[in-house]
């Protein structure tokens with residue numbers, strides 16, 4: 001079986017400044033990994049490289065055996081939509097849509113069939129089933145985080161990516177958010193990559209990579 005994620009000889013420059021170097025990282029299906037490092041060390045850059053939103057200056061990124069640099073920009077967008085789920089630092093829930101409609105839109109964008117029962121079941125599993133008809137503005141920060149996690153999972157991706165998923169949560173909610181990401185990713189066999197400066201995450205996932213900054 002292909003690795004869910006394989007990085008080789010990765011580096012990324014803004015102009016002539018190298019902001020990220022990572023020699024190698026491989027995640028098997030259902031494996032979970034935290035990339036930890038201080039502000040500015042290149043964590044978001046790494047996540048954007050893995051998602052194919054940026055192209056590496058050097059090195060390769062493969063997801064489920066597909067090298068992203070071999071895809072056109074539009075093919076990469078489709079590939080990401082189908083195979084990856086992303087919990088961004090800013091959650092980007094669509095305010096005009098209900099929680100359930102946010103999930104159904106994610107299914108539509110991933111070109112999987114619209115499945116309200118599966119979306120509701122996922123909300124139930126995340127403990128927010130009663131919020132299906134609520135609008136994002138009516139949710140607490142922790143509830144919004146769970147909706148963003150549900151939206152990233154609802155099309156059953158092979159690779160789940162999360163950028164600082166605990167930064168605005170208190171200790172209890174931070175631990176619960178990571179536990180939900182871990183258990184939900186594993187329940188669909190997805191690999192999970194979390195990038196964070198939050199040391200409360202330490203010891204919660206299978207592996208940890210410390211990013212020290214390349215400058």
Ligand SMILES: Nc1ncnc2c1ncn2[C@@H]1O[C@H](COP(=O)(O)OP(=O)(O)OP(=O)(O)O)[C@@H](O)[C@H]1O
Nearest residue numbers: 014019037038039040041042043044045046196197
């Ligand atoms: N568009 C850009 N142009 C030039 N430099 C940039 C750009 N975006 C980010 N950088 C620089 O690249 C480096 C890595 O940024 P990145 O956002 O990946 O760090 P980070 O580890 O995610 O930080 P944080 O934890 O604060 O979000 C930083 O030094 C940043 O200043």
